[in-house]
Amino acid sequence: MLIAQISDFHISASGVAYGQADTNAALKRAVAHLNALVPAPDAVIITGDVADAGNPDAYAMAARILSDLDAPFWMVPGNHDQRDNLREAFPDHDYLSGQCAEARACFVEDRFPLRLLGLDTLLPGAHSGGVDKRTLVWLESALSDGKPTVVFMHHPPFPVGIGNMDAEPFRLADELEGVIRRFPNVLRVCCGHMHRPVLRGFGGTLACIAPSVSMQLVLDLTQQAPSQFVMEPGGLALHLYEPLGGRPPELVTHFGLIPGGGHEFAGPYPFKDVVSPV
Numbered sequence: 001m002l003i004a005q006i007s008d009f010h011i012s013a014s015g016v017a018y019g020q021a022d023t024n025a026a027l028k029r030a031v032a033h034l035n036a037l038v039p040a041p042d043a044v045i046i047t048g049d050v051a052d053a054g055n056p057d058a059y060a061m062a063a064r065i066l067s068d069l070d071a072p073f074w075m076v077p078g079n080h081d082q083r084d085n086l087r088e089a090f091p092d093h094d095y096l097s098g099q100c101a102e103a104r105a106c107f108v109e110d111r112f113p114l115r116l117l118g119l120d121t122l123l124p125g126a127h128s129g130g131v132d133k134r135t136l137v138w139l140e141s142a143l144s145d146g147k148p149t150v151v152f153m154h155h156p157p158f159p160v161g162i163g164n165m166d167a168e169p170f171r172l173a174d175e176l177e178g179v180i181r182r183f184p185n186v187l188r189v190c191c192g193h194m195h196r197p198v199l200r201g202f203g204g205t206l207a208c209i210a211p212s213v214s215m216q217l218v219l220d221l222t223q224q225a226p227s228q229f230v231m232e233p234g235g236l237a238l239h240l241y242e243p244l245g246g247r248p249p250e251l252v253t254h255f256g257l258i259p260g261g262g263h264e265f266a267g268p269y270p271f272k273d274v275v276s277p278v
């Protein structure tokens, strides 16, 4: 199966975020890109920051654009989202009404060979994220049958070496890592929030962060790194769960860029006349 992960749309009714980023156009490009993928994704997971300011107009716009998406999709909220307005804009997404703890919009989707699990890390009024003890109990219960699972969440529960993001601790990060460590059936922890592709270890598994479909965080690996974005191309993560090379199914993650918005990529060109020098 193929899971596409897209993140951090920051949709506004006006279509422009921070005076620079045409986020509505970026999401439309992402939807067109996903619809053209071969093979087509079996599921699309949105890892938060659907809207920039959590207002109903923005969610109405996002719902309109996402209605063109061919694949079924699920989402978790980010710190720019407002749960009640998100629920109202996506009434078909029952799980947004809260599964894991009061008000938290978590989900478990079991229709595929790989379980998709969404963890709501939104702390209203805060830029940082976290979980609570009831959510951890729910997570343990959801993982206890051993089925291979990917956990999707907005906030990465770990530092990444970019100062302005690392300054915000994730609530109950150590406790969450302890739960993940106890369940080797968690094949990946997939986050957003960082607006950059990132990989690292977490709780004995591999964690990844998908880029934004619109603007990216400046790649500044200093503790003084300010919060700034650049209009690098939008991107996505593709998580492939297939038996490859005669081996049992393994989860392989690819990162891709979304063309358009001033970013056009020349090619493809064939590799030819390639030899192995002796």
Ligand SMILES: [Fe+2]
Residues within 6 Å of the ligand: 008, 010, 048, 049, 078, 080, 193, 194, 195
């Ligand atoms: Fe974001």
